[in-house]
Amino acid sequence: ISDRDGWFWLNGEFIPWREARGHLLTHTLHYGMGCFEGVRAYDGPQGTHLFRAEAHTRRLLDSAHSLDMPMEYTADALIEAQREALRRNALGDAYIKPTVFFGAEGMGLRAQGLSVNVMVPAWHLAHYISAEAADEGLRVLTSSWSRHHVNISLCRAKTNGHYVNSMLALNTAVKAGFDETLMLDPEGYVAEGSAENVFLVRDGVLHTPEVTSCLQGITRDTIIVLARERLGLTVHERRITRDELYTADEAFFTGTAAEILPIRELDGRRIGRGERPVTRELQRLYHRLVRAELEDDLKAYREWLLPVA
Numbered sequence: 001i002s003d004r005d006g007w008f009w010l011n012g013e014f015i016p017w018r019e020a021r022g023h024l025l026t027h028t029l030h031y032g033m034g035c036f037e038g039v040r041a042y043d044g045p046q047g048t049h050l051f052r053a054e055a056h057t058r059r060l061l062d063s064a065h066s067l068d069m070p071m072e073y074t075a076d077a078l079i080e081a082q083r084e085a086l087r088r089n090a091l092g093d094a095y096i097k098p099t100v101f102f103g104a105e106g107m108g109l110r111a112q113g114l115s116v117n118v119m120v121p122a123w124h125l126a127h128y129i130s131a132e133a134a135d136e137g138l139r140v141l142t143s144s145w146s147r148h149h150v151n152i153s154l155c156r157a158k159t160n161g162h163y164v165n166s167m168l169a170l171n172t173a174v175k176a177g178f179d180e181t182l183m184l185d186p187e188g189y190v191a192e193g194s195a196e197n198v199f200l201v202r203d204g205v206l207h208t209p210e211v212t213s214c215l216q217g218i219t220r221d222t223i224i225v226l227a228r229e230r231l232g233l234t235v236h237e238r239r240i241t242r243d244e245l246y247t248a249d250e251a252f253f254t255g256t257a258a259e260i261l262p263i264r265e266l267d268g269r270r271i272g273r274g275e276r277p278v279t280r281e282l283q284r285l286y287h288r289l290v291r292a293e294l295e296d297d298l299k300a301y302r303e304w305l306l307p308v309a
């Protein structure tokens with residue numbers, strides 16, 4: 001991914017993509033202290049739009065603040081950087097990964113005077129797992145690794161170091177032939193996927209874990225709003241056990257990159273009967289919304305879309 005043409009936003013200016021290099025003693029590489037966002041842009045009949053850029057940028061600023069990494073950029077400046085990164089690289093369907101990291105001014109946990117740097121790379125992205133995954137659903141394995149705990153890490157911050165835990169869990173599942181992993185919190189309740197929140201449907205009611213161990217996902221929020229306001233469904237945010245997922249009528253993951261991916265099977269148990277009316281309707285609404293195909297039913301959410309042009 002490093003060897004390509006294009007432009008790369010670093011600390012307020014664009015540099016050629018191939019020249020986006022840092023020193024090997026970049027502090028964040030050594031200790032994982034940093035934070036990032038994953039934002040998507042979509043091409044649609046009305047041009048390219050960033051989806052929920054404000055919410056993502058706010059979460060990035062909140063993450064940096066919680067980690068005590070003071071940032072000199074305002075939300076507006078960071079959003080403009082994302083738009084410009086898309087324009088300069090002529091991107092339509094794209095993934096943008098604004099990232100805050102410490103520089104290489106010092107080593108060790110007690111390093112002082114570290115610079116706080118920001119990069120905004122953007123590249124083309126179509127599907128997170130595959131084109132079929134959204135239709136066919138995923139085979140998922142519950143992980144033996146627990147997700148984070150509020151007194152071990154900052155669960156609301158999207159911290160680079162958190163993803164060691166995600167990758168341990170995901171890699172085990174993938175090596176065993178599964179598509180994705182489900183992680184439980186340290187008490188054994190359902191938390192989230194390696195990079196997705198999780199929902200279940202039972203008797204027409206949606207349930208999703210409350211935000212303690214899991215990330216406060218922006219797609220999770222979008223789905224809760226669409227389910228309540230467009231489909232008139234009840235949504236409960238509460239503690240969920242894994243047997244509730246085994247016996248759900250439908251279950252799915254949500255995430256910016258993943259979008260809405262059905263869970264077909266968990267730990268060898270088929271979920272539901274293979275018909276997924278609620279998941280399908282939410283997928284349909286979500287895909288129209290992110291591409292700014294806003295007929296009357298979706299006009300109310302226009303503020304979630306930011307034109308790139």
Ligand code: PMP
Pocket residue numbers: 038166192193194195196197214215216217218219220254255256257
């Ligand atoms: N949980 C984790 C661990 C994630 O990495 C992500 C992706 N950012 C999510 C949940 C979903 O969050 P969002 O919908 O904001 O992308």
